[in-house]
Amino acid sequence: MVTIYDIAKKANVSPMTVSRVINNSGNIRLTTREKVEKAIKELGYVPNSAARSLTSNQTKTLGLILTDISNPFFSKIARGAEDAAVEVGYRVLMSNTDEDSEKEINYIDMMLSARVDGVLIAPTSDKSLDQIKRLRDHNIPAVLIDRTIEGFMGDYVLGDSYEGSRKLVEHLIDYGHRNIALINGPSNVSTARERQRGYLETLKLNDLPVHENYISEIDFKSVQAGNTQSIVEQLMQLNEKKRPTAIFAANNFIAISVMKALKELGLHVPEDISVVCFDEVEPVVYFDPFFTVAAQPASELGRIGIQFLIERVEQKNVDQERKIILPPDIHIRKSTRRMK
Amino acid sequence: MVTIYDIAKKANVSPMTVSRVINNSGNIRLTTREKVEKAIKELGYVPNSAARSLTSNQTKTLGLILTDISNPFFSKIARGAEDAAVEVGYRVLMSNTDEDSEKEINYIDMMLSARVDGVLIAPTSDKSLDQIKRLRDHNIPAVLIDRTIEGFMGDYVLGDSYEGSRKLVEHLIDYGHRNIALINGPSNVSTARERQRGYLETLKLNDLPVHENYISEIDFKSVQAGNTQSIVEQLMQLNEKKRPTAIFAANNFIAISVMKALKELGLHVPEDISVVCFDEVEPVVYFDPFFTVAAQPASELGRIGIQFLIERVEQKNVDQERKIILPPDIHIRKSTRRMK
């Protein structure tokens, strides 16, 4: 591998001069610079980041810890994040926790040994706080994305789960629905809690009773989750007065498994029952917008998250904690219908 | 930041002993090992990969160069790749070229300076060969994924575009279609060429004429591509005898923009026209399988690609070039119908 020493020898200067040319630091005579640049080109030299980071104490690398990039919501976050990072000269290491705190721990280890300059993370649960503290102990700033965790002090970038939830339920009520079930994600994830809060408060504000068995909890991610089937069946078996006329699915994946379950029961959406959810259902939305959703600006979340992170890394605006909460866009489409 | 020197001091041994404990190399007395491990735990030491890679000449990091992880096909590849890499102790740096060779060059530079041990790449076009050569010059193995490029010598992992294409067209012909249009990706991408070859040969084998204006080329990625509209309009303006009764879209994104274009023309699928495409249209397929597609095992492609790459990195099986071509699954669904 070509090093600055090879360049130095070829250009007949000291390695330090080569370093100076590369980093545009210090005073270098034009003729010397040209000699060195010629040698660099001829030998195809590329600086060794590892060596550089050893003295500079920064790697120009950021860690991205998400639950699953094959989930369109997260892949958009990842894309926005990567774009923002590259624009200002950072690399991105990616990882997928699958909502599993064991995996999360391992990835944090990986990020630590890679000496990333910062981490953008969608924590698996409140227990993640310990892991983030571990980063802190090593002076690695972390910015939370999509989810908060109790006790975390620092920046975060979120979609407004509460507000989106309120508007979705408001819309259903507006359409004449009174029996609205919520199929939520796990309550140890903040977005699930917020969506439930929005759901409950909106019902209350509209003087609608809350039925205990209207609320259930499943995994946020498994599209083919078997338990959705039984949850939906139970809801549909309630007597006519109590049977929900609308289901609020806490995210797009849950919505899809709900659709599947309803289909198996021979029910049609929206004729027999309305369905709303969080997050866009891509890419069908482009030619056949079907779901009434609260669409979150995922790519924007990723972009802002990285911007915040880099500001922390580079010690700008260290004075305050910033909490950006981006409102979702409510798109009323064909999965909801007005009650007669 | 805690180093082995801090550990050494605390445990009252030499740094080398600490290194040996960490790497399980050499002979260490049990009591010494325990002393050192205690110190490591107490100080929360994590090895510095950069320093390590400086002597070992490997970073345990792989580069993943794809066109766009927010495209479900590539995000699945990325997921499969990341999983396979982590399983054997490698990290993954990700990047998105957007089919842009400029960006590709920059990312190759990034990978070079990061001294990744290997690169898994979906090249933007045949011109990418120069970039891959640049990696070679630095002794960094590259494995191609999804696409081949002319003149490349090495491993690659592909979906069988030719075979998938043949089967899709075969299916359309079987359903009685005679006028089949192809809306292809750019011909400087191998998958587009292969899909066109499959299309042409299948027509020929069935003694169907090829109309020049049945074949058009657009971008592989922009869902909202304006030019799809005009292409579809032109096809639909052909006189009744020549007007295509089926469109073969070269990938899922093109299919979606075709659907949109057809919709704007007031045409229904499959009543007025049939549509087939490459790649699954996720995640709707789980509750409402609509498109007749040639589904590629994306995650599997990523996984195998990384396996091949790591074997190259670790110098196993260096003797031969391996070319894995995974067959797509043809799913006949509702976007195609039998001609009367």
Added chain:
DNA sequence: TAATTTTATGTTACCGGTAACCGAAAGCGC
């Protein structure tokens, strides 16, 4: 018990850069 081998640990140098310091050459004022 002395010689020899094995085990356990330390010392030194190096990986590829860069910060900090230093000195020669060139420019400048008088």
Added chain:
DNA sequence: GCGCTTTCGGTTACCGGTAACATAAAATTA
């Protein structure tokens, strides 16, 4: 022509590990 300031470039040491070699202590053998 002499002293002073800039400009330009070199030397040295260090970042945090590890390979290679060296050596002390313990175990084995003669």
